[in-house]
Amino acid sequence: MLGSIVALSLLLAGCSLGGSPPVTTGNNNVIFAPGQAATPPPFPPFTIGAYIADMSPQLGEADRLYVIARVHDATMSKPPMPPNPPVTISATIDGSTQSMPTDADGFAAFSFTAKGTPTQPDIVNVSAVYNGKTYTTTTFYTVLPPISTPTPAPGTTPTPSS
Secondary structure: OHHHHHHHHHHHHHHHOOOOOOEEEOOOOEEEOOOOOOOOOOOOOEEEEEEEOOOOOOOOOEEEEEEEEEEOOOOOOOOOEOOOOOOEEEEEEOOEEEEEEOOOOOEEEEEEEOOOOOOOEEEEEEEEEEOOEEEEEEEEEEOOOOOOOOOOOOOOOOOOOO
């Protein structure tokens, strides 16, 4: 117990002595002073997110890509909203590009057939243009390896036991 109190005392004493001197980095004349709060970067005015309905389909199986688009208030005091007017979402799946506008809720859904190489991630690229700026995101799916059904060897016939 005494050892814990001594360790805590040393820790608190060390913290109360103040930090290290300011540090200048590179030629930018940026000075970081210990204890100074960094200003976070602004949140982007527009975001898109994408996900695959079945992340591990069988080869040739039907699948869907879902995309959601949101416009964000610069003050972050209001919830994100669907883009109005709708934006066109482009998705490149297995080398083929499809495009469609978002619906009233900011969603777009793309149907496709899983054609990727089994066991290898297949990257899906998604993009949208909002107020003249292109926003992108990626997702992926991985085709499962072929699943074989075991069959009896030729010439073997199950026999009932007596």
